[in-house]
Amino acid sequence: MASKAKQGNAVVETIKTIVYALLIAGIFRTLFFQPFWIPSGSMKETLLIGDFLFVNKMAYGYSYASCPSIKLRRFGIDIDAEDLCGWMKNDNGRIMGGDPERGDVVVFRHPVSGVDFIKRLIGLPGDRIQVRNGLLYINDEAVKVQDDGVFTELMEAQGPEGNPPRCANGPVGMGGACEKERQIETLPGGVSHKILNIGNEPLDNTGVYVVPEGYYFFMGDNRDNSTDSRVPRTAGGVGFVPYENLIGRADRIIFSSAGRSMLYFWTWRGDRFFKGIE
Known part of the structure; x- marks a missing residue:
């Protein structure tokens, strides 16, 4: 009987340990850092498909979007951040809020789909944003650009989705x-970063976007x-992003793999481990 009691206690202690570990991990992910894999090539060459990073949630404070989404569909688990913290939504505010800076690389929650996106912050509240002939204008002033050669990559299936890149040549x-x-x-403000261009595309010429108060471009x-944000939400784009939808700032790549897993x-990119994001 004593042996069975000990076995029972061991099982209970194991379950308690797992529960505590999950609670600690959940609190850590909610308050401090959130892991993020780069799924697409929209931020090349700053971020490549297969880069793995932690998002700094402390940078801008906390909102409903700071809560983690738990999606394990094979087990029938699909808990959205809004399910957990929806009570914080709709005032477009944050707890311990901090202001993002132009040029930050930010993970945010899509205003309609709820999917996490990662892009560069270009427009602050009140800014006038426009693209003319592929050149970015902020408040009617062209930003400074300098030619920097050619970005070359292999034409092959990239990442878990297996999509090939688009090429200028x-x-x-x-x-x-x-x-x-x-x-x-x-x-x-002085933030410099690399941009890539393929050719003459529809979004190389846009109207003027005036960023509303409490939103970002x-x-x-x-x-x-x-x-x-160049494409409005009604047309399947991102549009202006509310302050409360910001999740955090991406500061450093931790790990990178060019393969599908x-x-x-053999597909690890050792030169990108712990690489700072500019």
């Missing part, structure tokens, strides 16, 4: 060199391959 056969024009763009660094060690 296309069509390119599988295994060929896929090229994009690269420039260094310097935003007001985002763009991808891979300018011709990004669904961002992180287990494919």
